Amino acid sequence: MTKVSGRLDPNNGEAVRAFIAENTRCLAPPLVPEILLYLAEESVPIWQKTEEELGEMNVPPPYWAFAWAGGQALARYMLDNPHLVAGRHVLDLGAGSGLTAIAAMKAGAISVLATDIDLFALAATELNAALNDVKVSTTAEDLLAGAPQGFDLILVGDLFYERALAERVTRYIEAAVANGALVLIGDPQRNYFPKGRFECAADYRVPVTRELEDAEIKNSAVWRLG
Template sequence: MIAPFDLQQALSELLGDARLVACPLPGTDLKLWLIDGDNMARAFSQEETQRILHEPPYWSFCWASGLAVARHLAEYPQWVRGKRVLDFGAGSGVAGIAAVKAGALEVVACDLDPLALAACRANAELNDVQLGYSADFFAEDDRFDLILVADVLYDRANLPLLDAFLSRGREALVADSRVRDFSHPQYRRIEMLEAMTLPDLAEPEEFRHVSLYHAARA
C-alpha cells in the first residue's frame, strides 16, 4: 500500500528517509498512516532535530490519548451513536474515525494544521469512513452534541480552551496523559485509561496513563 504523496513528501522534507506505513492499531479495528517506527530508532542530525522542533509531524503518530479514546468509543459507543461530533485538534483523526465507526451521525475533524487535515482525509479513506473537515473551531456553529479532545492539553496555555469546548458542543470528552490536575467546575475525571503512543517513543510510564474527563453544559 502506497502512502499519500502529499503526506509522504512533507515527511521526507523533515526526515529524508522517513516513510509512512499503514499500521493497525492494537485493540481496535482501525489503521493509520504512521511514521515507520524503525526510522525513529536512529539518531537525528542537528538539522533534522531543528526541523522537527520547528514543525513537528505530530499527525504521523497515534498519541496515547487518541488511541485510548478510540478504544473507549468502541467499547462505549453510546457516547457518540447518532450524535454530531467534532474532533478538536484532530491530528491523525483517530478519535473522529473511531466515532464514525461507533455510529456517530456526523463527525468533523478540526485542526489548524493543513497537513493534519490531509492526514485525517487519508486515514478516513484508509478506514473507509467519511469525515467533515474544519480549520477553525471558532467558525463552527454551536450545533455539536459532543466535542472530542485528545492530547491537546500538553501545553497548560491551552487550558482556557476547556470553556471554549462547551461553546460549540453540549458535552465534551477530554483525554490527556500529561495534564492531570486541571481544576474546572464543569469537568470531572470519569476514568483512567491505558494506552501508548505509536510508534513507541519510549515515553515515561506515566504518559501511558490517560485521564478521561467529561463536561456538560449546566
C-alpha cells in the same frame, strides 16, 4: 509527488497525502486494534523528512504521525460505549492523525468534522479515514475563535500540552456544554490539564513509545463534561 519550486506544497492535499503514505506504515494503535493509521515508527526521521521536503526549519512536530495516549484512550472509550456517540454530530478538536474522528464514525456518529491548524494533520486524517472506510470532513479554520455551533458531541484528545491552547480549549468546551453539548476528553493529565474540572469516566493503561513519552505504558483517562 507534486511540489512547488522543488518543494512539497502543504496546500496541495494530494501531494501531502502521498508524502504521508510514502513515509509511514499502516499500523494499528495498541489500544485500538480495530483502526489502521498511517503512522511513523520514530519521531526524528519523519520530522527531518518533513523539514527537508518543505525547505523549512523549525516546522511544528509531526503530531499527526503518532497515536498519542489520550487519543487512544478516547477512541477506545467511544468504541466500547457507542451509545454516547451514535446519532450525534461530532467535532474533533486538534484531530492529529484522525484517530478519534474515525472512532466516532465507527461508533455511529452521523457526521464528524475534524479540525486542526496543521495541514499535514488534515491530510493524514483524510488518508486514515479512507483507509478505514469512513467519511470525515476536515477544516483548518480556528473554531476556538468563535462560539460552538452545530455539534452535540465534542472530542478533545491530548490537547492540554500548552498553556495558551489549554485555556482556549477549556473556554470553548465550557461554552459548548452550556449550549447542551457533551464533551469527551482523552488525556493523561498533561502539564496544563485543568484538574478538578471534569468527571473521570474511564482509566486506561496505554502502550506507547519511550521516544515520545516518559514510559512504555502511559496512564490515561477519559473525562467528560456535560
